[in-house]
Amino acid sequence: MKEKIAIELKNIVFGYLKDIVNIDDVxxxxxxxxxxxxxxxxxxxxxxxxxxxxxxLLQRSGDIEIFGEVMTDDNVLRLRKDIGIIxxxxxxxxxxxxxxxxxxxxxxxDCVPEDKMxxxxxxxxxxxxxxxxxxxxxxxxSGGQKQRVAIAxxxxxxxxxxxxxxxTSMLDPKGKRExxxxxxxxxxxxxxxxxxxxxHDIQEAYESDHVIVVAKGKKIMDGKPDEVFSDSKxxxxxxxxxxxxxxxxxxxxxxGLDKYEANSLDGLVEKLxx
Amino acid sequence: MSIKLNHxxxxxxxxxPFEYEALRDVSLEIKDRSFLxxxxxxxxxxxxxxxxxxGLxxxxxxxxxxxxxxxxxxxxxxxxxxLDRQEEFKGKKYRKKQFNIRNLRKYAGLVFQFxxxxxxxxxxxxxxSFGPKNFGxxxxxxxxxxxxxxxxxxxxxxxxPRSPFELSGGEKRRVAIAxxxxxxxxxxxxxxxxxxxxxxxxxxxxxxxxKINDAGKSVILVTHNMDIVLKYVDEVVxxxxxxxxxxTTPLKLFQxxxxxxxxxxxxxxxxxxxxxxxxxxxxxxxxxVKDIPTLVQEIKRIxxx
Amino acid sequence: xxxxxxxxxxxxxxxxxxxxxxxxxxxxxxxxxxxFLSYGSSVQNFIMYGVxxxxxxxxxxxxxxxxxxxxxxxxxLWIMMLFLLVINTFAVQTxxxxxxxxxxxxxxxxxxxxxxxxxxLILMITLTTLLTSTSKPLDLTFGLEWLLGPLKLLRVPxxxxxxxxxxxxxxxxxxxxxxNKIIRAxxxxxxxxxxxKLKDKFKAIISLIIPLFVSSFLRSGELADxxxxxxxxxxxxxxxxxxxxxxxxETFQIIGCGCFLAAIILLAVYKPDFIATVQGWF
Numbered sequence: 131m132k133e134k135i136a137i138e139l140k141n142i143v144f145g146y147l148k149d150i151v152n153i154d155d156v157x158x159x160x161x162x163x164x165x166x167x168x169x170x171x172x173x174x175x176x177x178x179x180x181x182x183x184x185x186x187l188l189q190r191s192g193d194i195e196i197f198g199e200v201m202t203d204d205n206v207l208r209l210r211k212d213i214g215i216i217x218x219x220x221x222x223x224x225x226x227x228x229x230x231x232x233x234x235x236x237x238x239x240d241c242v243p244e245d246k247m248x249x250x251x252x253x254x255x256x257x258x259x260x261x262x263x264x265x266x267x268x269x270x271x272s273g274g275q276k277q278r279v280a281i282a283x284x285x286x287x288x289x290x291x292x293x294x295x296x297x298t299s300m301l302d303p304k305g306k307r308e309x310x311x312x313x314x315x316x317x318x319x320x321x322x323x324x325x326x327x328x329x330h331d332i333q334e335a336y337e338s339d340h341v342i343v344v345a346k347g348k349k350i351m352d353g354k355p356d357e358v359f360s361d362s363k364x365x366x367x368x369x370x371x372x373x374x375x376x377x378x379x380x381x382x383x384x385x386g387l388d389k390y391e392a393n394s395l396d397g398l399v400e401k402l403x404x
Numbered sequence: 405m406s407i408k409l410n411h412x413x414x415x416x417x418x419x420x421p422f423e424y425e426a427l428r429d430v431s432l433e434i435k436d437r438s439f440l441x442x443x444x445x446x447x448x449x450x451x452x453x454x455x456x457x458x459g460l461x462x463x464x465x466x467x468x469x470x471x472x473x474x475x476x477x478x479x480x481x482x483x484x485x486x487l488d489r490q491e492e493f494k495g496k497k498y499r500k501k502q503f504n505i506r507n508l509r510k511y512a513g514l515v516f517q518f519x520x521x522x523x524x525x526x527x528x529x530x531x532x533s534f535g536p537k538n539f540g541x542x543x544x545x546x547x548x549x550x551x552x553x554x555x556x557x558x559x560x561x562x563x564x565p566r567s568p569f570e571l572s573g574g575e576k577r578r579v580a581i582a583x584x585x586x587x588x589x590x591x592x593x594x595x596x597x598x599x600x601x602x603x604x605x606x607x608x609x610x611x612x613x614x615k616i617n618d619a620g621k622s623v624i625l626v627t628h629n630m631d632i633v634l635k636y637v638d639e640v641v642x643x644x645x646x647x648x649x650x651x652t653t654p655l656k657l658f659q660x661x662x663x664x665x666x667x668x669x670x671x672x673x674x675x676x677x678x679x680x681x682x683x684x685x686x687x688x689x690x691x692x693v694k695d696i697p698t699l700v701q702e703i704k705r706i707x708x709x
Numbered sequence: 710x711x712x713x714x715x716x717x718x719x720x721x722x723x724x725x726x727x728x729x730x731x732x733x734x735x736x737x738x739x740x741x742x743x744x745f746l747s748y749g750s751s752v753q754n755f756i757m758y759g760v761x762x763x764x765x766x767x768x769x770x771x772x773x774x775x776x777x778x779x780x781x782x783x784x785x786l787w788i789m790m791l792f793l794l795v796i797n798t799f800a801v802q803t804x805x806x807x808x809x810x811x812x813x814x815x816x817x818x819x820x821x822x823x824x825x826x827x828x829x830l831i832l833m834i835t836l837t838t839l840l841t842s843t844s845k846p847l848d849l850t851f852g853l854e855w856l857l858g859p860l861k862l863l864r865v866p867x868x869x870x871x872x873x874x875x876x877x878x879x880x881x882x883x884x885x886x887x888x889n890k891i892i893r894a895x896x897x898x899x900x901x902x903x904x905x906k907l908k909d910k911f912k913a914i915i916s917l918i919i920p921l922f923v924s925s926f927l928r929s930g931e932l933a934d935x936x937x938x939x940x941x942x943x944x945x946x947x948x949x950x951x952x953x954x955x956x957x958x959e960t961f962q963i964i965g966c967g968c969f970l971a972a973i974i975l976l977a978v979y980k981p982d983f984i985a986t987v988q989g990w991f
Binding site (some may be wrong): 455458505509515523584 | 894895896897898899915919
């Protein structure tokens, strides 16, 4: 079975200001149905890439293809219907004056018939666990709850691609867990949904299908988590966090204790205590 | 200089339908040179507590003592007692003299979460000097205090004339923190100062607070990050539902498994790893395990004996 | 009885609360027309104003609002009204002399003029407060949008105004929370928002306004991105989630409005003598 390509970036160059290059010749491919994580230090260009993919920004050169179609001025509005994006700040993407109104916002924009809207609003509020909060106002909701509403409103438009632009960065640990669990569940329910998660959570990256690493506007690494995280020293060099055992192994190696390197707690106990 | 909370309770919007009891009978002493972490879920009362420490909020019940000032509420009216001068100020005005609430703010410097939003001046120097000027420093004094504070947070003189708005997020954070350090408070209170920073930024910031603590100031951190708690902090205060549940050392906290399960606190992984090794026969000294490097040092020590 | 902070929505279940916002706005306009029509002599006019006050009192009662709290909220305007009274008595020298102070004659017309201004102001403010206290801000926005609908034919972007207003309403509580946060942060840096010389107070306000402005600009940028990526096209067609229904009740109410309007116009055109009419009844 041939795998469909959801997104392809070909030699993208972009700069916010005339003499500056913020995205320097970046290319990568995202397969349909994959859970991709995009990681990099603050200011590396991750969010810029997300904005380029959704057509909010226009690249200086290079092509962006969504399901094989090159994005141009003429088709960007149509292509955008297949892409949903959840931003970082829960307040600044909550448009409606209540949960219902916010979920319905996207439906109104898509000219969904009025008599169908109520059903869709209720259905998607249930999917994210916000059915009981339908008439609540945003000031009475937590960050995690607001992000759940954003997810409902975005999914209600049936996008084929979902981009999470650091959607859990501003949440407390409980909120972060809520959202991650929700996304994993949604992925299970929609195996064809392609998810791109821009994140600082190294554990999340470790568990994804495909990791893309950017630093200073360039793509540094691109591949399966095992391949990407094998070079721990490089990760530290580009100011990225690395999974616990990788860090531990690096430290053991630096202290001449290579023989105790392990990839799990059981493995560590095995090597040190027997 | 110590700060004491004595049976403090605080209710938001009393006698309205929005009444909310945020603090219940909390007693706490911040001794000199403490390095303390305040942990608890959102809604546990941490930020309300912390705002009592610099007099931003006055208790509904109970007393707060900041240095030689005693604050309380009597019959709904604020009461300030200057213990040194044996003077009392009640309500808003006391004859012609009025209690200057600003006296309290300089003892405890409070840095809120994401403090970048408090920046507003034309230049970094002006913004950081703003605080000292409000407390009566002359322009020269304030500028010197600002320069010293900026150096402490790792921003050199080249930053002085720049506009705070053109700086990166991490740099803005440091300018905002410098703005409070410049006040030279005896106690520095920070709410999630490393939120949103990358690992390098987080490390630099924590080393800064350690330096400040070593130099003699108390540092209080409100945090969710247990790695930081294990590595840097001497004491942990656990808040839940407006009550102070526990005040103890990080090690004692992480070893109290029953407490951890009831409060859903997750010890740092390095601690869990050390515990697993110990329970399997490796004789590590938990007191020495603060982070990965120190864990490895302990392993080295044991294996070479 | 509820105290009114002028303009705030006060939840309730009265007849007025349940009335469609569009009809309330239309009624407001009709009333305003009635307030400015002339019914003959000044005595006639004041009698009409008396009738209006009676109607208003009844409506206020229906909505469980207190007239006296409206008056209290008008405290700020008392000074202006006093000022107007003084100006008018000096400026208008026509009409019979009512009384003399210190060799200065106060003429009837001056007092009448001021009377008109004050009474009309109170009527208008009370009416508007009645509207805003019994209607949710969002309902008012939708009502206005519907009423201004015909302007779309003149290429006026009514729906964009409506979106702007509803967004502003959505963010008022958020902005207030943010202002609160900034105030506390600056207070921790020694800013005293209450006391201090004028220069200090000015600086204090700047330390609040600038961060608020900056964050609002950033916020609006992010909001625009969010709206765009959710398919919002200001020029494009959109369906409406919140539809307003028009039932029999609304038709009756609108007819009632029309009758009221017709009545006051007839009174203004024919200017019947009220006192003579009432005397004729007895």
